[in-house]
Amino acid sequence: MAIEDDVCVIGGGLAGMTAALRAAREGARVRLLSHKKSTLRHASGLVDILGYDDDELVANPFDALASLPESHPYRRVGGDAVRAGLSLFDDVTGDAYRGNHTDANALVATHGGTVKPTARYPTRVAPGLASQDRKTLLVGFDSLTAFDAPLAADHLAAAGVPGTTRGVTVGFPGDFRADSRVTRFARALDDDETVEIANGSMPVRRALARAVESHLGGAERVGFPAVLGEEESGAVREALESSLGVDVFEVPMGPPSLLGLGLEALFQEALDEAGVRRTTGNPVVEFDASDERIRSVSTDRNGRPTPFHADEFVLATGGLVGKGIDSDREEVVEPVFDCYVPHPDDRYEWFADEAFGDHPFARFGVTVDDDLRPLDADGRTEYDNLRAAGGVLGGVDFAAEKSGSGISLATGHAAGRAAGAATNQ
Amino acid sequence: MATETEALVIGGGSTGCGIARDLALRGVDTTLVERGNLTHGTTGRMHGLLHSGGRYAVSDQESAAECIAESRVLREIASHCVEMTGGLFVQLPADDDEYFEEKLAGCRDCDIPAEVISGEEAREIEPYLTRDVERAIRVPDGAIDPFRLCVANAADAEEHGARIETHAEVTDVLVEDDQVKGVEIRHESGPGKRSHHEPGTTERIEADHVVNATGAWAGELGAMAGVDVEVRPSKGVMTVMNTRQVDTVVNRCRPKGDADIIVPHETACILGTTDVEVEDPDDYPEEQWEVDMMIDTLSELVPILGEARTIRSFWGVRPLYEPPDTGTTDPTDITRQFFLLDHADRDSLAGMTSIVGGKLTTYRLMAEQITDHVCEKLGVEGSCRTAEQPLPGSEDFSVLRDYMEEFGLRSPIGRRSTERLGSKADEVLKTDDPNPVVCTCEAVTRAELDHAIADAGTDLNATRIRTRASMGNCQGGFCAHRIAALLHPEYDEATTRTALDELYEERWKGQRHALWGEQLSQAMLNHALHATTMNRDRYPAASDDGIEYDRFDAGPPTPEAAADGGRRDDAHERADSREDDHGD
């Protein structure tokens, strides 16, 4: 029996999920095909629109959009699409995120001790914004080496962050192994497990507050690495706040990122509610096209192809990290539809010499028209019913300008809406 | 009197220990019996190469793909047993170009990261390689300590309720009406034995299912049960050198052959090997020509081996197996695949399964498949967790050390940190503070890094060379900042920042020659972790212009406003309404 949908989205990252959701809201029957976990597992969980423009720190990203180069994905879809994408995001995330009260960027402390401009931040992170002039205590755990709180505090102080910032390292209460993963700490806090401490045992939330209490020294807010629960994070923070009598916030961390995973879960719930059919675990490897239109794509399941037919397709397979863009020694390719990916012939021109140089590889991706349809090397539309969104788009170093999730939301929204609308005609 | 168990595993090599752990984790009541100490058989007498799969990339791609997948798993779950040295397939003038290309293509086919480097680059990595080197393929080979690996598996099995009996030899397999009922074992006393039994006692263990994981001895066990298991034991020599002439696994890039691999282990190098079929796995000649051949042939690759001192040589027997009637004459042509023999299907003998063939690198996968099979027979539900759940040794050094002692084993890599640290080992490693792994690729702990930093000061590249931290696959992406943080508070934030930048730049320099495929994806991931998540490319403290903090969002206006979702400004309201009527 053939699988038939109106819209088929390939790639289950932020861009693909946004496109699928938006197309479903257009009334389309939507299928979302995804191979592996999205990059949200690695990502901080912050949603950046634009943090830097030509090396300048940007206070209001919306003011800067118009001056971006013509080839930038934001210029393709326009400023309204950026707002529309964010609006959909706000709708999906509800109380779990903050930042929609203003156009201005927020500065969030990073686990490396810098501040980062971002547009939307988890509620768990909100009390920690750098622009609040408050006495801050950062707390690290001695077995969690990715966040060294005293060092981060010194970095932040050197960056002139308002208020004073101190850091302290404590042992996470209880008998956890030295290499416990962050999910282990989170689960213990979720369940408020009873832990053994020096003189007896007590619930871990209380024990953690105890461990921090004596270090408070007048701090008005306390920041922990983002491990304060997966399912029950609100309750965990509340418990700590009421024991400590101060605001508690979290500092976004690297992989596995609970904040990123939490964001993914919110979108997946929304997808299920919207009736989007999700098929995961197998990569799309082939497609069938005729008359400049994609007719179907096929996933590979242990060597057996499964075709998925649809009227409209959205390519949201991510960039180099998500494997939507791949390379070998000779060339850089978009592996599903073999869309054109501009790149220098000589692979020694793919990178800059400095680690944080202006890397051409960071801009690898497909080029698109104003309707987000991929273009071939001669600038002609590849397929009438194929649109691309998110990290697979080229022409931008999202890491340097801090715009990753913003681009995924804006282009995912635009592609989803256009695909959904096309099937209505 | 008989004792009872659900599953009885015979053999305390990597295969048996892996199976016992998997069974125990799935809640099956399990007993493992081993006639010697753990690793008494082939597992304690092997080359210790954690195969990237490169070796099999031309001849046996299925094995190759299994190797790379399992090697990735072991780096995660058994990081303390693994040293990711990297590996080279080196081409000399006499070696065929076509084979070199086939090898490279084979690696790519099997998802094995492979990079061609020039002879000059190869000699930069391994300065003792012969000047003749044409070029080389770089692959993620590694060294693995079979001792710690087995102990950790057995320890975890015990932790989950299994009974592990060493110095307990199976002397008979009990069969009734075409059904295996259990085994008879003889306990022998001796040093290093876990639970005490009188010398010469025997025990009858009844089991719902018996797993024969005796490797090269599987035929003997089969015979006790009255079935044929056609193992073809094949011996191989390994020659241990006095120092570490190479730091990378060095393979000769030509079709199968003897004496074509050098594996660095701790402070030594091990040369190998040969492949000669033997009749009896307990009694075969250990011949001088084999040792001579190691040195003569491998000194073509690394000339100083010709002059270097050899400490000793040892031999092991491969548990090769081929299905009846295959009739391969040359043992090097026998597949390295493993086989699960369901004696119920095959010989109408219920209650017993044999596992033969395979490699240490794929022990976990073999164990998983056998365990799936046994659980099906036992009607036990539950899925395999061994690919995700770290082994005890890979979480906490001291736990493993206790078990090492308990099982009476001294492992060469168990002494790894100790040797690196010399007389300070105890002082450094016996810390009351937790000692987490900071660099996961290379399994370097905080205590070791702290110690190296005490010598090297803020030069993190010097610390890197001492410990190998940040030299693995991620090239510092996941750990450079963690390493740098150890400098603080002894050194201030600005010094720490500079030291980190220096390490990160140095790591970048090397990656530039490998930027395609997987490594390019890794580079982008590193770039995102450091530039996006940490915003390290824009350290505000490093720039001269201060930040005007009051131009940025300081949060929703009041806590109350925040509680009901925050207030929106006008611009935003407008955007919302536009979105609703799809007006644009």
Ligand SMILES: Cc1cc2nc3c(=O)[nH]c(=O)nc-3n(C[C@H](O)[C@H](O)[C@H](O)COP(=O)(O)OP(=O)(O)OC[C@H]3O[C@@H](n4cnc5c(N)ncnc54)[C@H](O)[C@@H]3O)c2cc1C
């Ligand atoms: C380390 C890191 C940190 C980041 N931090 C931030 C941050 O702080 N702020 C911010 O705004 N953004 C950040 N980002 C960016 C953001 O998380 C996303 O990477 C970006 O939004 C791109 O999303 P995407 O949906 O296009 O792609 P991805 O998230 O990469 O998803 C692509 C999906 O497509 C699937 N796929 C690929 N090929 C196929 C195929 N052939 N068939 C089927 N499925 C396929 C993949 O398995 C994956 O699920 C970060 C990214 C990284 C890597």
Ligand SMILES: Cc1cc2nc3c(=O)[nH]c(=O)nc-3n(C[C@H](O)[C@H](O)[C@H](O)COP(=O)(O)OP(=O)(O)OC[C@H]3O[C@@H](n4cnc5c(N)ncnc54)[C@H](O)[C@@H]3O)c2cc1C
């Ligand atoms: C020379 C050589 C080099 C190798 N190099 C590598 C390499 O670099 N990388 C790699 O991945 N693989 C390598 N291998 C293969 C690898 O060593 C083996 O595949 C693996 O160790 C087999 O483990 P096993 O548990 O199946 O067998 P064994 O380790 O042999 O375990 C079987 C156990 O059963 C016990 N036993 C036997 N009879 C009885 C009885 N009657 N009662 C109780 N117990 C009994 C034995 O004492 C033995 O301990 C090499 C093999 C050889 C020979």
